[in-house]
Amino acid sequence: MRVDNRLTDGVPMRPLACDRCAAQVLVRKSSRQQTSVQWNSGATALCAELEGAEPAFEGCGSLRDTIREATLRGTIELADGGGGGETGGPGRQLM
């Protein structure tokens, strides 16, 4: 299967464990606003928010908080370096 050119030419997916349930997922952020999350069956089984979620459910809030923290700490790097050119200034609000 072919691989996204943004992963091979830019920043890859990085492992991250959720602060709440320790579900281990892969995360990538191209900017403060963009987020990719790759789950596996082990991680989805651990996540309490995903359990029985409606189709409209957009994603786990605890994991979103964990990713935000990891981004602030620099554990998850931003593909645009955090500057984001003209758009993603460092002072911009998260989420």
Add this chain to the structure above:
Amino acid sequence: MSAVDSAPDDVRAIEAAAAPTRFARGWHCLGLSEKYRDGKPHSVRAFGQKLVVFQAGDGTLSVLDAYCRHMGGDLSQGTVKGDEVACPFHDWRWGGDGRCKQIPYSKRVPLRARTASWPTLDQDGMLFVWNDPEGSPPPADVVIPRIEGATSDEWTDWLWYETTIDANCREVVDNVVDMAHFFYVHYSFPTFFKNVFEGHTATQHMRATGRPDARPQEQGDKPKTTGSNSLAAYHGPSFMIDDLTYHYDTGDQQSVLINCHYPVDANRFVLQYGIIVRRSPSMTGSAADELAAGMAQFIKLGFEQDIQIWQNKARIDNPLLCEEDGPVYQLRRWYEQFYVDVADVKPEMTDRFEFELDTTRPVEAWQKEVEANLARKAAAAPAEGRPV
């Protein structure tokens, strides 16, 4: 302007394997079931074959291979007799289960008188057929969700359109992740865009704002759209349900849009779209029907523009994506599950994957473009479009 970031100065080649000749495993909608309830057999070209769809005397809709196993007559040119379809060539009678039930001029039906039959589902006014190259029946957990409004008097009846397109059906599925084309092709203005793939569903969460430079219906005293909220999901390879709410200056308007297709062959598919609109105290009887018709026209226009793109574009297996594009590769990884044997479906095809797009830059660029379009319009037609 975007920063240009390219190191090796090689020409990027478009790579594309031929479209698969295998057809996706899953439920495919063949249109409104009402269409097949006129007592006649219907011919449908799908999955590289010719099928016959007919309604038995007991009301059941069945789908068989169109060609009679006796001498190859076309059953879709025959007649319905009781619960069976009769071949126009020698009157052999075929039941919905694919078995020959009777040969009026013969004492007995020969051995092996069985033809291919497809499992069907008649739900919410639509006929579905289950395709599986391995020949297995649909698993109990692979279902098309019920659509509450489809059977409710509080909603309009289905408005339904279909058209045949000379392209492989992967093109329409790619749209699920293609945020930017909604601005350029559909005159929409996405402000939030997120995809989630899991199991056999691929979901698109999209919120959009009004597009004052491009909405033809925003004229005179008609309600003006201020934006929309859409939750659209493919359930399997070909059937998308879109719960779509338009925000008007007069209130919210709920609708359900169906976007579905079935393959005719590797390079052709039948695209269908249907719409129902919820009636409300402010949107009763004919007003709701009129709104549904207006929305259907707008959606039809959008698909016509898609079709123009699809029928002229190159098939591409290695799209070159920028960071503001959606997850095309991961969508195709999800889509692949329907083209391999069940035993070969890998966890990576069905594991949950989420992708939330950063719309900051697109929104900035598009606001400027909308403003420029409005300024150009105002300059070109100084007497029109202004409040008197």
